[in-house]
Amino acid sequence: MGGSRSAVKRAAAAIDRLRPPPPGLVVLIYHRVGGHAPMELDLPTPSFEAQMAHLAEHAAPCTLDEGLATLDRPEEAVGERPVAVTFDDGTADFVEEALPVLVRHRIPVTLYLATAFVEEQRRFPGDGRPLSWGALADACSTGLVTVGSHTHRHALLDRVDRRTAADELDRSVELIAERLGTAPVHFAYPKALAPRDPAVEAEVRARFASAALSGTRPNRPGRTDRWRLSRSPVQRSDGMRYFVAKTTGGLWFEDAARGVLNRWRYRGSRS
Ligand SMILES: [Zn+2]
Helix, strand or coil, rough: CCHHHHHHHHHHHHHHHHHHCCCCCCEEEEEEEEECCCCEEEEHHHHHHHHHHHHHHHEEEHHHHHHHHHCCCCCHHHCCCCCEEEECCCCCCCHHHHHHHHHHHCCCCEECHHHHHHHHCEECCCCEECCCHHHHHHHHHHEEEEEEECCCCCCCCCCCCHHHHHCCCCCHHHHHHHHHHHCEEEEEEECCCCCCHHHHHHHHHEEEEEEEECCCCCCCCCCCCCCHCEEEEEHHHHHHHHHHHCCCCCCCCHCCCCCCCHHHHCCCCCC
């Protein structure tokens, strides 16, 4: 697996050299920091620290709202590469491991929260301890954290009906508003699975100012659907080299190869 993964990254980097990624807003996805779980999506803290130091020095880290505002400008006016850092799910390591690093480098972050796990203190798959509402409220008081929705139960919205989707979205919006005092305006699809039913997607569009998928490419000014934002997942095996490529909007081919695999991997599950 490791060998084929690095072969895909090498191929993706070669494709980028032939056709460099265009300018635009890059949105990075993180899941866990601390390196406690043997997962591609759990980064050792020193790697995360090095990545945030790189962003602070070589990119223009921005809030998602600031990044979305750049999409209204002409492409040549985007300026230094805007990068928005996002986290999914709501595990305790967000506050314990990632937040101190983000605060040290003054990097804003959006956390997309699957609210049932926090409300019921239910573990995420892969032994993911959930955050508490209290810890999250403290995190928000840094002024760097925006909380978005990731449904209530981490529902896969490509396989539910309109009523189930609406209920998942409403419960998560209400809980975030009630527990943290601010209703979320941004959304990320669990497992980056886009709805196949336009009625389900309409429920998302009606409630949020943006919705994120995957794609590992920049969001281009004037050509981006804000409810289908591309994001670039950062993986442990990226190391610094492929991380830097992702911050400049590169490696789309890696995502294309993963998309085929994920459709097969999640074919029977609901969350
Ligand atoms: Zn998720």
